[in-house]
Amino acid sequence: MSAVIEIPTPDGAMPAHLWLPQSGSGPGILLLQEIFGVSHYIRSRAADLADLGYVVLAPELYWRLEDAEIDESREDFLEQALQTAGRLDWEETVADAVAALGALEERAEATGPTAVMGFCFGGGLAFNVAAVTDVPVLVSYYGSALPNLLHLADQVDAASLHIFGTADSYLTMDTVETVRAAVAGPDVEVHLHDGAGHAFDNPHPAFHHAEASAAAxxxxxxxLRRHLPV
Incomplete structure (x- = not known):
């Protein structure tokens, strides 16, 4: 079960969802959404992380937008989500994510270091957050904005995990290799999953690759066990 909390920003209170592990405390993970928002899928992954022993915070990054609810039962749900994400101001969204990270770090339940993790839209956003903060751990699943953020690679000191599918039509293998070269370092891991397309961890039939999802x-x-031990 999650609780809804509010995170102060210069423009008002941003809603966020908080999950606690069974122990009641643990290292924190800031979980950043796909373009579909804090969906059932993102909430499910947050619960999975809490089951591993982490305190998880997922901010509602669409909170400033009207009509931002994505209906995945619609045939044009992907277009709807892309249009919604396109209405966000990137720098403002980075600032919101950084505010959420600070709120998570200040919580009494969050002990020890903190990680930032994201999927697709959130994967690129997580990379940007890692570049402008001292967060020590980063997990990015097929970060869609990564190709436009590689100028920040030298600013990311976090131990980093990047995950991609080899059949991703959005992030081609040439692009992935460019990303791999830019982010390379002693504490950086890049894993590729054969035959998996973009958003392959999302259980929606349009995206899901069960074998790749389980392996990733x-x-x-x-x-996380190695770099953010509970």
């Missing part, structure tokens, strides 16, 4: 989650849990 095992890699994620192992990476």
């Amino acid at each position: 989650w095992r890699q994620t849990a192992d990476f």
Whole structure:
């Protein structure tokens, strides 16, 4: 079960969802949404992270937008989501995510270091957050904005896990190799999953690749155990 909290920003209170592990405390993970918002899928992954022992915070990054609810039962849900995400101001959204990270770090339940993690839209946003803060751990699933953010790579000191599918039509393998070269470092892991397309961890039939999803989650849990031990 999650609780809804409010995060102060210069423009008002941003809603966010908080999950606690069974122990009641643990290292914190800021979880950043796909373009579909803090969907059932993102909430499910947040619960999975809490089951691993982490305190998880997922901010509602569409909070400033009207008519931002994405209906995944619509045939044009992807177009709807892309249009909604396109209405965001990137720098403003980075600032919101940084505010959420600060709020998470200040919570009594969040002990030890903190990670930032995101999927698709959130994967690129997480990389940007890692570049402008001292967060020590980053997990990025097929970060869609990464190709436009590589000028920030030298500012990211976090131990980093990047996950991609080899059949991603949005982030082609040439692009992934460019990303891999830019982010390379001693504490950086890049894992590729054969035959998986963009957003392959999302269980929606339009995206899901069950084998890749399961393997990537095992890699994620192992990476977190090593770099963000409970």
